[in-house]
Amino acid sequence: MKSSYISVIDMVFVDNYIFNKDVYIQFNSTVGEYVGYTAHGVYNADLWNKDTNILQQERAEVDRYCKHNAELYQSILISPVKLSSVTQAGGRHPAVLMCSAYRFYPHGIKVSWMRDGAVVKTDVTSTEEMPNGDWYYQIHSHLEYTPKSGEKISCAVDHAGLTKPIIIDWDPSLPESE
Numbered sequence: 001m002k003s004s005y006i007s008v009i010d011m012v013f014v015d016n017y018i019f020n021k022d023v024y025i026q027f028n029s030t031v032g033e034y035v036g037y038t039a040h041g042v043y044n045a046d047l048w049n050k051d052t053n054i055l056q057q058e059r060a061e062v063d064r065y066c067k068h069n070a071e072l073y074q075s076i077l078i079s080p081v082k083l084s085s086v087t088q089a090g091g092r093h094p095a096v097l098m099c100s101a102y103r104f105y106p107h108g109i110k111v112s113w114m115r116d117g118a119v120v121k122t123d124v125t126s127t128e129e130m131p132n133g134d135w136y137y138q139i140h141s142h143l144e145y146t147p148k149s150g151e152k153i154s155c156a157v158d159h160a161g162l163t164k165p166i167i168i169d170w171d172p173s174l175p176e177s178e
């Protein structure tokens with residue numbers, strides 16, 4: 001029997017060959033070759049380790065299988081996040097940015113703003129986490145501000161589906177930015 005195990009955090013690909021619940025050969029991507037644990041396992045691991053085709057295929061599995069699927073699973077929980085400018089009449093500040101997460105599950109998201117590295121608390125408003133009607137939620141957070149030349153404004157989104165927050169920097173040269 002052949003089984004696979006992925007760890008998304010550190011991306012290790014492990015390919016176990018099991019008989020009667022005991023692993024007799026293992027390929028571990030950190031090790032990079034087969035290791036045998038019984039006489040029969042050691043015999044075959046040595047044979048396979050001499051076959052560059054087999055080894056190359058196993059060594060490619062971290063990217064082909066683990067990384068590929070980790071990205072898919074992550075985008076199922078949250079995507080996309082967009083940062084855009086909004087025109088507004090009669091606000092206290094001349095400019096408004098909107099940071100939107102359109103599709104995330106479950107609810108429980110944190111959207112925050114940074115201006116030149118410092119967290120902005122004032123002049124921030126947010127919608128509720130609104131159900132899209134298909135299990136997913138969306139949210140839109142607004143920052144009202146007076147633009148300064150050379151400043152850096154970023155939106156940070158954190159969610160259980162992310163290993164680290166998504167941070168998007170505002171690019172004032174674009175009318176709309178992703």
Ligand SMILES: *[C@@H]1O[C@H](CO)[C@@H](O)[C@H](O)[C@H]1NC(C)=O
Pocket residue numbers: 012014028029030031
């Ligand atoms: C894979 O190999 C590394 C390095 O020897 C080890 O730290 C890790 O625990 C192994 N993973 C598994 C699931 O055996």
